[in-house]
Amino acid sequence: MKKVVLALVLLFTFVLSIIAQPNVYVPAKENMEAREQFQDNKFGIFLHWGLYCMLATGEWTMNDNNLNYKEYAKLAGGFYPSKFDADKWVSQIKASGAKYICITSRHHEGFSMFNTQYSDYNIVKATPFKRDILKELADACARQGIKLHLYYSHLDWYRNDYPWGRTGRGTGRSNPKGDWKSYYQFMNNQLTELLTNYGPIGCIWFDGWWDHDIDPNFDWQLPGQYALIHRLQPACLIENNHHQTPYPGEDIQEFERDLPGENTAGLSGQKISKLPLETCETMNGMWGYKIADMNYKPTKTLIQYLVKAAGRNANLLLNIGPQPNGELPDMAVQRLQEIGEWTKQYGETIYGTRGGLIPPQDWGVTTQKNNKLFVHILNLKSQSLYLPLGKNKVAHAFIFKNHKPVKYKKDKSGIQLQLDEVPTDIDYVIELTIV
Numbered sequence: 255m256k257k258v259v260l261a262l263v264l265l266f267t268f269v270l271s272i273i274a275q276p277n278v279y280v281p282a283k284e285n286m287e288a289r290e291q292f293q294d295n296k297f298g299i300f301l302h303w304g305l306y307c308m309l310a311t312g313e314w315t316m317n318d319n320n321l322n323y324k325e326y327a328k329l330a331g332g333f334y335p336s337k338f339d340a341d342k343w344v345s346q347i348k349a350s351g352a353k354y355i356c357i358t359s360r361h362h363e364g365f366s367m368f369n370t371q372y373s374d375y376n377i378v379k380a381t382p383f384k385r386d387i388l389k390e391l392a393d394a395c396a397r398q399g400i401k402l403h404l405y406y407s408h409l410d411w412y413r414n415d416y417p418w419g420r421t422g423r424g425t426g427r428s429n430p431k432g433d434w435k436s437y438y439q440f441m442n443n444q445l446t447e448l449l450t451n452y453g454p455i456g457c458i459w460f461d462g463w464w465d466h467d468i469d470p471n472f473d474w475q476l477p478g479q480y481a482l483i484h485r486l487q488p489a490c491l492i493e494n495n496h497h498q499t500p501y502p503g504e505d506i507q508e509f510e511r512d513l514p515g516e517n518t519a520g521l522s523g524q525k526i527s528k529l530p531l532e533t534c535e536t537m538n539g540m541w542g543y544k545i546a547d548m549n550y551k552p553t554k555t556l557i558q559y560l561v562k563a564a565g566r567n568a569n570l571l572l573n574i575g576p577q578p579n580g581e582l583p584d585m586a587v588q589r590l591q592e593i594g595e596w597t598k599q600y601g602e603t604i605y606g607t608r609g610g611l612i613p614p615q616d617w618g619v620t621t622q623k624n625n626k627l628f629v630h631i632l633n634l635k636s637q638s639l640y641l642p643l644g645k646n647k648v649a650h651a652f653i654f655k656n657h658k659p660v661k662y663k664k665d666k667s668g669i670q671l672q673l674d675e676v677p678t679d680i681d682y683v684i685e686l687t688i689v
């Protein structure tokens with residue numbers, strides 16, 4: 255009898271510990287659907303826009319040059335992006351085939367690019383422009399049918415209540431300890447505004463966690479913040495650019511300047527989770543506007559990056575730094591148009607697909623939708639290509655762009671494609687019907 259009671263008590267405590275676990279995150283139905291849609295969308299445009307655009311040396315300039323926060327704040331008084339036209343941005347971005355826009359609502363510099371009642375250091379109250387560019391962008395996105403995601407910096411180089419991390423130490427603030435309670439409340443108040451006043455938000459894109467990675471005891475209190483977001487908008491996905499394997503409550507795993515599985519920038523290498531994946535990369539070398547950086551990647555490189563991401567089951571979030579006058583740089587607009595010409599023709603081979611059954615190879619990648627397998631040949635110096643298909647059988651094989659059949663020979667574990675030419679296209683796509 256005693257044993258039975260003991261067993262029951264143990265079972266009860268076990269069940270209780272599971273129920274009471276604060277870290278168990280069960281995504282809502284809307285959230286799960288949003289994840290699928292996010293993955294179907296494949297391609298987004300990132301916009302880094304803040305006061306830093308006026309200094310035109312990138313968004314880290316305040317930290318890199320130890321600019322005093324009170325002096326820096328005076329930039330706001332001269333910020334008048336006279337050519338800003340949200341509808342124009344959205345149509346230029348949509349022309350590329352991008353399905354979502356992620357904009358910096360507040361970057362590390364601490365300036366809010368939206369009308370917030372929790373700090374006067376914002377675009378409406380502190381600039382002569384006085385317009386809520388975020389509201390205008392949100393409305394234009396809604397009108398033109400494209401999703402809006404919001405970048406939100408966890409760290410802040412301007413506020414005195416932000417406990418200092420390893421960056422922004424030279425900006426002249428006097429209170430290294432900060433006041434965490436006040437800062438946490440401030441962030442949650444702003445997040446509440448962002449998720450209440452700007453319509454449906456596709457994602458909150460956090461960045462800056464790593465500012466405190468030197469202190470293992472620092473607690474960002476993420477579960478509470480994440481719960482707030484999911485409560486306000488259950489379909490809003492949470493991403494955190496912490497360069498770690500995702501924490502409970504997160505819905506997207508991010509890779510900065512690297513494709514999942516690669517680590518050329520030194521920020522990746524973490525385990526790839528089962529969550530939707532996204533890689534962010536910038537068109538030139540900086541995220542924020544940098545006047546001296548005309549080194550835009552060729553359109554071919556950008557398209558191939560999008561395809562390589564898709565083949566790794568990841569989205570691409572491709573960045574542009576808008577100018578101080580409110581326009582997107584000409585070179586970026588040109589890239590958007592050229593990418594758009596490609597997505598118009600080849601969109602079907604990436605949108606709505608997932609990484610294909612053949613993992614990424616030196617010659618390219620595969621994407622897949624139901625029984626359609628798209629073989630993206632990006633780099634092949636020969637006319638023949640072996641595809642390890644395992645037990646899968648092929649019913650048809652044809653060139654995607656002109657529907658011409660492709661010859662192939664079968665063997666036990668795959669097929670040998672015999673092409674009529676050595677592929678030279680940006681992406682030479684072969685469509686296979688798998689049975």
Ligand code: GLC
Pocket residue numbers: 302313314461462495510534541
């Ligand atoms: C980094 C940088 C930041 C940029 C971001 C984009 O974490 O701190 O400036 O916004 O990457 O991925």
